[in-house]
Amino acid sequence: MRRFYLSGQRTFGNRGCEAIVRSTVALLRERFEGCEVLVPSDDAERDRRQWSEAAQSGVRFVKAYRPFHSKLWARVQKAPVGLIQRAGWPFPLPSWLKADMASADAVIAVGGDNYSLDYLLPSLYMGIDRLAMDMGKPVCLWGASVGPFEREPAFVPAIRDHLSQMKWIGVRESLSYRYLTETLGLKNVGMMADPAFTLTKSPTDSAAFWPEEADMGVIGFNISPLIERYKSEQQNLREEAIGFIRAAVARGFAILLVPHVIPKEGDPKNNDSIYMARMLEDVQDLGARVTLMPSLNAAQIKDVVSRLRFFIGARTHATIAALSSGVPTISISYSVKSIGINQDLLGDRPVVLKTPSLTTESLLGKLDYLLDKETEIRDRLHTLLPEWRGKVQDAMLSVAERQ
DSSP states (O other): OOEEEEETOOOSSBHHHHHHHHHHHHHHHHHSTTOEEEEEESOHHHHHHHSTTTGGGTEEEEEOOOOTTHHHHHHHTTSSOHHHHTTOOOSOOOHHHHHHHHHOSEEEEOOSSSSSSSSSOOHHHHHHHHHHHHTTOOEEEEEEOOOOOTTSGGGHHHHHHHHHTSSEEEESSHHHHHIIIIISOOSSEEEOOOGGGGOOOOOOOOTTTOOOOOTTOEEEEEOOGGGGGGSOTTOOHHHHHHHHHHHHHHTTOEEEEOOOBOOSTTOOTTOHHHHHHHHHHHTGGGGGGEEEOOOOOHHHHHHHHTTOSEEEESSHHHHHHHHTTTOOEEEEESSHHHHHHHHHHHTTOOOEEEGGGOOHHHHHHHHHHHHHHHHHHHHHHHHHHHHHHHHHHHHHHHHHHTO
16 A cells, blocks of 8 residues: 655645645545555644545544744744755654654645745755655655745755755646746656646535625635735725625625635634634625625535635635636735736636735726626636646646656
8 A cells, every 4th residue: 555645734724725635635546546645734633523534535644743943943044144044954853753754655745835935935844855855755746836936045056956856846837837947947847737626526505604695696705814914005905805895795796705714713813714704794784795604624615616606815725616616716816826827727817916906996897807708717717627637637647657
């Protein structure tokens, strides 16, 4: 029996991470019949509750490694000191992590944008994947957006060397592909789609939270505290979003607020549900025309989202749930990943709204675009989605060939 370790994973609190893991496990089991997949977790019991069929799918949750000093070290590495930025992860790794890694035949590095500067330097991920490489395990980076790293120039040689030693790098959008092959000059890179495009929906009863529909149908809306980091100085994202909700309802739409990142119960940090619940309080006068989706797992969310007329969202995998279901979608962008995915799938159509440009008026303008181009976008998605799912299956073949 083959065993795979999914590095870069630690929680299903982010439903995008869950969507990647579920899809990747299904593809691995299809290609390597009966294989076992080790999935790191900060809270295995919580993740098991969220994916009750995980064990039957060949998943074994193992302890995730994220020491208290990882964020501190990543911040220290931002100092413009070449020796520090090139140091990678200089700390000893625990014996239990080494044992888990030693038991695996190969490592699939997941996480979507772990190898980028969207958050902090990816030193911890480099350290874990380096451990596997030193053990002689093949490491493949899977369904990723990577870089650019030039904002930290002293770090570029170290990350280039690290990525060059991976068996294969599967990137999910062409901006990352061009960066890795042209700017960094890597030869071990291939194109694929995000694995979540293959996620299977789980039938879900939405009667208890579906908004009271009007003539124009239901818009799914996801806005997250994460994008507050990327707003302009004068911008009030929350007030602009509330203004859009009111205007859309006045036009005859209903709104379903769709949280996609919900950390441990009660944790307000980076919590879409708490962020949007506060918005809902401010539009209570609109009654049942605006509702908030409860905490669901990734497969259930995709099922609910597939019934919407339109979707507008900030979380990348919330928009992928919609796009992969054929729903015309606007992506509120804060990084290269959403721009690249949308360009590859929908060409030069103006379906991305950069966070600093988000206003009530710009959101309404994007809604007008979806209304005008609804049939065209639905037809393009209907045509291209089978091809995109095929890209993911072909990518798993590339992984298999490197075992």
